[in-house]
Amino acid sequence: MSQNEALITCENVSKKFCKDLKQSLWYGVKDITNEVLTIRKDGTKLRPGEFWSLRNVSFEVRRGEMLGLVGQNGAGKSTLLKLLCGLIKPDTGKITMKGQVQALIELGAGFNPILTGRENVYINAAVLGIPREKIDEAIPHIIEFSGLKDFMDMPVNKYSSGMKSRLGFSIIAQLDPDIILIDEVLAVGDMAFQEKCMRRMDSLRKSDKAIIFVTHSLYQVEALCNKALWIDKGNVIQYGEASEVVRAYLDDQERRSMEESRKEGVKYQGRTTEMTKAYLKSRDEQRESEGLETLNKNKDLIAIENVEIVNAEGKPDTEFPFRSDLTVRIHYYTQARIETPLFNMRIFSKRWGGFTEAGMLIDGSGPDSVEGSGIVECCFASPPITPGDYSITLFIRSKDGIANLFNMRTVAWFRITDENIEKISLKGPMALNHIRQGSPIYLNRTWKFYRDGQLTDMIEATLQ
Incomplete structure (x- = not known):
């Protein structure tokens, strides 16, 4: 078995659907009849009322690789996953899957709602052809990973969406299939479990698994995936290195936002939202604009107590002459020891959005650990920032760059004046x-x- 073997190969795959339900049912009857009578149909042409959900999609995923699927809602991402796991057939093209496949596509998919969580684990494992003895060994690990110890003997129809997501991913993570397909279902889980899943997925990626991952959290795509596939209206727009595809996708989203703002007659606010999505999970926890609040320590492992921007004399200020030195001084607090936190910040303008970044994700790490109160400073020597109003956003990551220790938010504001212009x-x-x-x-x-x-x-x- 080759370690570089392609486990998933998709060659010029297309899929069409019909917009009208009655017409769709009639087409379905005709297609089944033709298949039974071995009458070949021309899958390359659209019949009245049909549209292409996917068109000529090609890619491959090898052992140890993770492919991220990105695109707007309705682009065809979930349809592609259903084709890959065999729920529906392609109209044209060829899909090759080598090895055991486990998919987490929709909440509750693959679960019998009247059976307990424990019973559903055995059913899912049996479908994969896993012996009962091996399932018995895996059950304790599944329960521990999911955190559902007190609910495993309760019917799944009593589970919340988050509990179903926990159970579904835990089965995938422990039953060790060759191919893993995951849709956006992890978005319903709580933050701690999402981070746990991300770490597990990164571990699986580094083994011999082939993983396809659909998400709107673009920072996860860039942090975890080797490659990315951008789909728009069923067509492949770009396929390649994850960072390059994410950057191109964000540029496209910005152009669309600008056009929508123009049509609505409102001022375009820049790409703050898109940039946040590219590097962080979207939490929708934007702070009040009246300044930095005391942070909820249950949500952030590192609390930011104050952020100051100081001048060359070391005094806090909000206005700085053009080309003058400035330092961002961050006062933080941790209740427990945290290994190698990575501090990162971006500077935003109202007109242009985020235009520069200073971060340990780029520059390298600081101390091996922090605990209690402390200060970290980032010094900018004569930055060529032109006169105007600016804001600074801060986020802190774990030492591997994956987990959020402090979610991105605006922490300070400053002005560059015309002095020295x-x-x-x-x-x-x-x-x-x-x-x-x-x-x-x-x-x-x-x-x-x-x-x-x-x-x-x-x-x-x-x-x-």
């Missing part, structure tokens, strides 16, 4: 206006004009 070469007819209203970053540059291969003119625009 003369350091910029303001020679253009609308220089000052464009500096104030344009890009939040000023970069040194040189313009060169050539004619007949010879340099004729040059404009140097550098900070003095």
Whole structure:
């Protein structure tokens, strides 16, 4: 058995559905009849009322790889998972699955609602062909992982959506199939269990499993997946490295948001929401704009007590001259010892959204552990941030970069003034206006004009 073997191969797969229920039933009868009579149908053409849910989708997932499926609601992601696990057949193309497959596609799917959680575990394992002796060995681990010890002998129809999600994922995590297909069902679980699932999925990815993962939490795709597949209206838009696909998808979402804002006649607020989705789980816990509140320590493992922006003299301030040094000083508190927390921040402008990032996910880790009260500072030497109003968002990750220790939120605001603006070469007819209203970053540059291969003119625009 090759360690680099492709366990999932999808070749030019297409699937169509009919919008009208009665017409769909009639097509279904005709298709079944043709199949029984071995009459070949032309699956490449649409019949009246039909549309392509998926069109010419191709990819592969090898052992030890995880593929993230991204796209808007209705793009075809769940349809693709149903095709892969055999719930429906493709109209064209070929799907090859090698090994045992376990899918967690919809809440309660695969569960008998009148049976207990324990009985459903045995049924799911039996479907995979796992001997009862091995199931008996796995049961304690499934119960421990799910945290449902007191509810395993209760009928599943009495479970909440979160409890079903816990049980379903715990079965997948412990029964050791070769291929794992997971839809967005984990979104209903509580934060602690979601993080537990993410760590388990990362562990499975590093073994010899092939995993396909559907989520709207793009930071999970970037953190866990080797590759990503972006689907829009059934068509593959991009397939490749996860970080590249996520970045392209976010750019597209921003363009759509700008267009929607224009049509609605409202001011576009930038890509704050999209950037948050790319790197963090969306918690919808945006703090009040009146400043930083005392944090709920039951939700954040690290509490942020205060955030100051200090000037070159070490004094807290909110206004800073152009190209002056500034330091972000973070006062934190932890009730227990935390190993190697990774502090990260982004600077946002109202006009452009997030435009720069400083973080230990990029720069590397600090101390091996923190406990109790402490201060961490991030110093920016003469940053070329142009005059305007800005905000700073903060988030803290675990040492592996996966778990959230402090969920992303705005923690401080500051203003860059026109003082020292003369350091910029303001020679253009609308220089000052464009500096104030344009890009939040000023970069040194040189313009060169050539004619007949010879340099004729040059404009140097550098900070003095």
